Amino acid sequence: MKLLRAYPENTVIEGDIYHYQCILKDDFFSINILYRSDSGRRFVLKLSDFRFVFGLLFRPFAAWMSSHEYRIYSMIKDVEGVPALGPRLGRRGYFHEYIEGKTLHEWPRDKPLPADFFDRLGVILSQLHQRGIYYMDLNKQGNVIVGDDQQPWLIDFQICQSFRLTNSLWGRLGARVFYKMIREDIYHLYKHKRRFQAEALSEAEASLATRSRFGRRYNRFLGGPFRRLKRLIYPQGSNEIIWYKWKKLGDQSNRTS
Structure with a gap:
């Protein structure tokens, strides 16, 4: 090994x-x-x-x-x-x-995030979508970093899927699927905002923090089984629990001032 x-x-x-x-x-x-x-x-x-x-x-x-x-x-x-x-x-x-910082999973619940944090995270997500990329893994708080610069950072693109959004028949069919699937990314974005900044969630955002019918079916037949399989493989649960696990022991490396 x-x-x-x-x-x-x-x-x-x-x-x-x-x-x-x-x-x-x-x-x-x-x-x-x-x-x-x-x-x-x-x-x-x-x-x-x-x-x-x-x-x-x-x-x-x-x-x-x-x-x-x-x-x-x-x-x-x-x-x-x-x-x-x-x-x-x-x-x-x-x-x-x-990126120096803490993941959303590590972020203290009693410490406020920057007011526009999720707006800026939404801009990152929107740019991925504009390039035909479905992020697919935003449910994991460990994939979002609150940088020491107070900026949002997105990591881990292993299960992302890219779509060719062309005018061909297959491109148009793929686009229909793509725009339904990225609704899951948007759902998780505002689900996190509801969890961390509930008081700042607008009515429109609150509606987006509710799964669509397609999203419920997607989660039932694909997302849910995938997560259950991962939990069988990972004895300690999702990898967001062990991401940056070295921090729990303290960073023993030399740091520059």
Whole structure:
């Protein structure tokens, strides 16, 4: 298994040398490793892998998953609120910039978010939708970071789906499905706002925080079974619980002032 999980002690990104710092997340499907340059900038190496019996047989699928996520990331790498994209590492890994902050999952309930936080998160989401990308995973609070700069950041594009919104027959059919599916992204956006900023939720936003009939069917036949399968695989529950688990022990790395 160590062979599958091999990763470099040092790497070069944009001409700077980055050194291994710690493991951020290690689960059944991937390992996320933090690297730091002498200047203090950090990048995360996301290495797709399967750590279970016969996981080696799924190595080609792990490579496909990594390639898929990198392709999606490349389509949105210039969107403000998406961490900077770094280089690929082999067939199963790639780097992206590490964002200092806390995920919504970690955010204290008694601490207010910036008033326009969800408006700005909605802008990020809208830009993904304009490029034909259904984010699909916004239900997880661990995928939204409240940066130290108080800006929203969106991470983890592994299960995103892209659609070709063309004028062809298949393009028009795909568009009909796409616009129904992104309603789920919008639902989760305002569901989070209702949870964290209920007093600021408008009537229009409150209506969007209710699942559509298509959304209920989607959740019943696809979303729900998918989450139940993940819970069978993850003994400790969703990976948002173990994302940044190293913070619970305290960041022992050297920090620049």
